[in-house]
Every structure is written in structure tokens, then in C-alpha cells.
Amino acid sequence: MPETPTPRLQLRRPLNDGSELVNVQTDLNQNADRIDLAAGFQIVTSATRPSTPYSGKGIAESDTGYRAYFSNGSAPASGSWVQIPTAGSTFNADLQLVAGKQLNIGGSTSTASVAVVNSTAGADAISLRVTGDTQSRWVADTDGTLNWGPGASGATDTTLYRSAANTLATDDDFAINIAGKGLRIKEGTNAKMGTATLNGTTAVVVSTTAVTANSRIQLTIQTPNAGTAGGPYVSARTAGTSFSIKSTNAADVSTVAWMLVEPA
Structure with a gap:
């Protein structure tokens, strides 16, 4: 009986005590065929x-x-x-990265889990489609612009982007489509919205650095003073500092809500 075959390729090994003659077919040719088959992929x-x-x-x-x-x-x-994973073939399994590692495209120096860099600022970086779509339904550009579209029936037509420092903008209508949902604005020091109580004939000064020379200041009476409520109006403003409110009724001490809106 020959020795036990090699564990990986099952190559035949003659007895090592010299008692067995070498068989060209089994000991050489068949072994060579197995080695040839195993070479590379x-x-x-x-x-x-x-x-x-x-x-x-x-x-x-x-x-x-x-x-x-x-x-x-x-x-x-x-x-x-x-x-x-190989170039030119479709990967047919989940690709799992260890936490802290990233998918990096273009040699980005970002430490994000998915990092993309492209020499063109407006180039598409990430896009999403439904099977059968001829256009992407959502696209993130390398300049940060987000784009939405119908997918199968046309290109993206809605955008959200940074238009200036500290400014998020869209070129499209903004809709709130669920009853009971709406816009929430934080009140407090140097806010864009708040309340003030009128003081008869004296102008009430509202201090806020948010006010500008172009601010559209919206005023609405929240708690009217019985019998003396008048029409509140902006009597003065200092951009970046404050604005003042008076009433058409000198005895008005109603509580007024105010909100600042800037023209685009």
C-alpha cells in the first residue's frame, strides 16, 4: 500500500522505504495533472x-x-x-466592514464611513433608483446638493443645498403634507421669534441681533387688552441690535407675538 495521499491535492506518494517502484502514470503523470489543475484559479x-x-x-x-x-x-x-471582490464581476454577497473602517472612493481624506472625492464639485456622488427607473430618484452631489426626482418618468427636479454661510436653501416649494405638523422656531436670546407686552404710549424695545435692515417683522396680538387693543406696528429698528413696537391705541397693553422673516 502506498503512503497516505497529500491532504490538499491528494497527490499519490509511493512507499518511502524503497520497496515500491515508481509508476509513471500514477506517481508522475496523474500527480502532474492535479498540480496543473490546482495552479492559480x-x-x-x-x-x-x-x-x-x-x-x-x-x-x-x-x-x-x-x-x-x-x-x-x-x-x-x-x-x-x-x-x-474582483474588477469586472458583480459581487454576489453582503460586504461587511468592521466598525471604524470606511468605504473610500477617490482617495478621500474624510473619516466618514462612506467617503467620496471627485474633482468636479457638482458630480453625482451617491444615487438611488428603483428597479426599472431610467433616472435616479435621489442624488447626492459632491458639493453637498441633494436632488430628488420621479425616477422612471424624468430627471431630478427638486433640490436642497447650501446657498451661503449658515443658509440652507431650495429652489422649489416647501410643503407640509400632514395636518397637525408645521414650522417650529426656537425662541430665546437673539431669536427670530418671541412675544412682547405693549406699554401704552411708550415704545417696547425688543432686543435681538437677528433683526436686519430688510427684516419683514410680523406682528400679531396674542392676548388683547380689553377695550384698549389697537394695531401694533414697528416704530423703529437698529439692524443687528433691536426693533421697537408701538400700538395705534396709546392705552394698549396687549401681548404681541413677533417673527422676523428675511427676503431671499
């Missing part, structure tokens, strides 16, 4: 993968764009194949 199809691969065996499928796999040696053999 074996070209197969998705239906003809090796049924008894050794751990580490590499294959490439000619019918799937040469998807490449190696066997991890587990049983059954059909479940042992682990795909290797």
Missing part, C-alpha cells in the same frame, strides 16, 4: 464548482463574469465558497 461555471475542494481552493466562474471564490474548507462543500 480553476476556471469553472456556477454549476460545475468542485465537489470536494480543499481549504483555500480558488475558482473563477466563466458564466458569471468571472466571479472569484475560495473554499473555506467547511462542509458541505457547496456552502464553503467565499466570494472575493
Whole structure:
């Protein structure tokens, strides 16, 4: 009986005590064929993968764009194949990154989980489509602009972008489509909205650095003073500092809400 075959390629090994003559067919030719077959990646199809691969065996499928796999040696053999990402083939498995690692496109120096850099500021960086769409339904450009569209029936037509320092803008209508939802504005020091109580004939000064020379100051009475409520109006303003409110009724001490809106 010959020695136990080699564990990976099952190469035949003659007895090592010198009692067995070398058989050219089995000891040389068949072993050479097995070595030749194992060299590099074996070209197969998705239906003809090796049924008894050794751990580490590499294959490439000619019918799937040469998807490449190696066997991890587990049983059954059909479940042992682990795909290797290669150029020109479609990856057919989940690609999992360890926390703290990133998908980096273009050599970006960003530390984000997904980092993209492109020499063109308005180039598409990330896009989303539904199967069958001829256009993207959502696109993020490398300059930060977000674009939305109908997908199958046309290009993107709605945008959200940075138009200036500390300014988020859109060129489209903004709709709140659920009853009960609306706009919320933070009140407080140097705010864009708040309340003030009128003081008869004396102008009430509202201090806020948010007011500008062009601010459209909206005034509405919230708690009218019985019998003396008049029409509140802006009597003065100092851009970046404050504005003043008076009433058409000198005895008016109503509570007035105010809001600053800037023209685009």
C-alpha cells in the first residue's frame, strides 16, 4: 500500500522505504495533472464548482463574469465558497466592514464611513433608483446638493443645498403634507421669534441681533387688552441690535407675538 495521499491535492506518494517502484502514470503523470489543475484559479461555471475542494481552493466562474471564490474548507462543500471582490464581476454577497473602517472612493481624506472625492464639485456622488427607473430618484452631489426626482418618468427636479454661510436653501416649494405638523422656531436670546407686552404710549424695545435692515417683522396680538387693543406696528429698528413696537391705541397693553422673516 502506498503512503497516505497529500491532504490538499491528494497527490499519490509511493512507499518511502524503497520497496515500491515508481509508476509513471500514477506517481508522475496523474500527480502532474492535479498540480496543473490546482495552479492559480480553476476556471469553472456556477454549476460545475468542485465537489470536494480543499481549504483555500480558488475558482473563477466563466458564466458569471468571472466571479472569484475560495473554499473555506467547511462542509458541505457547496456552502464553503467565499466570494472575493474582483474588477469586472458583480459581487454576489453582503460586504461587511468592521466598525471604524470606511468605504473610500477617490482617495478621500474624510473619516466618514462612506467617503467620496471627485474633482468636479457638482458630480453625482451617491444615487438611488428603483428597479426599472431610467433616472435616479435621489442624488447626492459632491458639493453637498441633494436632488430628488420621479425616477422612471424624468430627471431630478427638486433640490436642497447650501446657498451661503449658515443658509440652507431650495429652489422649489416647501410643503407640509400632514395636518397637525408645521414650522417650529426656537425662541430665546437673539431669536427670530418671541412675544412682547405693549406699554401704552411708550415704545417696547425688543432686543435681538437677528433683526436686519430688510427684516419683514410680523406682528400679531396674542392676548388683547380689553377695550384698549389697537394695531401694533414697528416704530423703529437698529439692524443687528433691536426693533421697537408701538400700538395705534396709546392705552394698549396687549401681548404681541413677533417673527422676523428675511427676503431671499
